[in-house]
Amino acid sequence: MLRNPIYAGYIVHRGEWIRAEIEPLTSREQWDLVQQVRQTRFPARRDPVRNFLLGILHDEQGRRMRIHGGTGRSRAERCYKSEYTSWSRDGITRRVMVGADRTEQLAVSALGAFLVDRVELKDAVLSLGLYSEEIGRLLRMGHRAAKRLRRMDQPALRALLSALVPRAEVNTAELRLYVSCHELTRFLGWDGVGLFEKSSVKPSRSADKVHVIHAPAFLICGHPRFALPVDPCPSQGAAPKPWLVDLLNKAAELRAFMLSNRSQTLSQLAREKRIGPSTFARMLRINYLAPDIQAAIVDGTQPDHLTCWHLLKGAMPLDWEQQRRLFGFV
DSSP states (O other): OTTOGGGGTEEEETTEEEEOSSOOSSOHHHHHHHHHHHHHHSOOTTOTTTSTTTTTEEETTSOBEEEEOSOTTTTOOOEEEEOOOGGGOSSSSOOOEEEHHHHHHHHHHHHHHHHHOHHHHHHHHHTTSOOOHHHHHHHTTHHHHHHHHHHOOHHHHHHHHHHHOSEEEEOSSEEEEEEEHHHHHHHHTOOOOSOOOOOSSOOOTTTOOEEEEEEEOOOBOOOSSOOOOOOOOOOOOOOOOHHHHHHHHHHHHHHHHHHHOTTSOHHHHHHHTTSOHHHHHHHHHGGGSOHHHHHHHHHTOSOTTOOHHHHHHSOOOSSHHHHHHHHTOO
């Protein structure tokens, strides 16, 4: 009863409010106030209007992302989280979680930036293989479409994204929006009346194309449990190379020395240890080797070609995966 607008004298049809031919029992203002109280105390958890990326957002593994949190007494932050799938319950492929507010804001801003980028907008529209004076006029409507996007409320955004962006994906580096080029041309020529909804006419196969918008961002939340990439080493009689192990121990010693003497500069620390500042810095850098690479050196299972020169003088990317490739770890 509390959420039915008929008591305020209205009927809602496809997002539009239509005056009903009955006498209202309360005012529209009072009804809106009640909805604000309801959303504050009992927000709808799976409401596709409030969570307007539901059914659209997926992780990079292709799993649909469900809404999580934002309800109940815990007041947990609202987020999108990968759903459980049978093939991903292997203990390695973890569920992905992103903050809902930040992801939704990025999706809207990335779409708005795309609409005002005439070069990228032209590439998307012309991918349909059509050009005419009408298409040329539509390409000049990007700024107007972006303004309409910024003025939209959540019901209008939900309707627009459901039609214009059939799929979105998030990974560790970016958010990708797959924009329907057919619906994009419709949106550019839309008159702004009512809600923009998906066309009832299915486009031909040649017109059923998408344009990918790349929005670089680090959206994925960190897991509370850190999975250390180090497995127990089976007793296989491997002989560690003493000079590599000594290098690790020396690097750890210099790091502890540096942290316990925070008032001294790098040159002063190096002078006290009777080594050059460059060598001191390179030694400190070894502490940032991937944990599994350090474990392999201690176990003696590192590649045979790995030497102290590679660790001290060679390139040392901070990304662990790049380190593994650079030093020959499969």
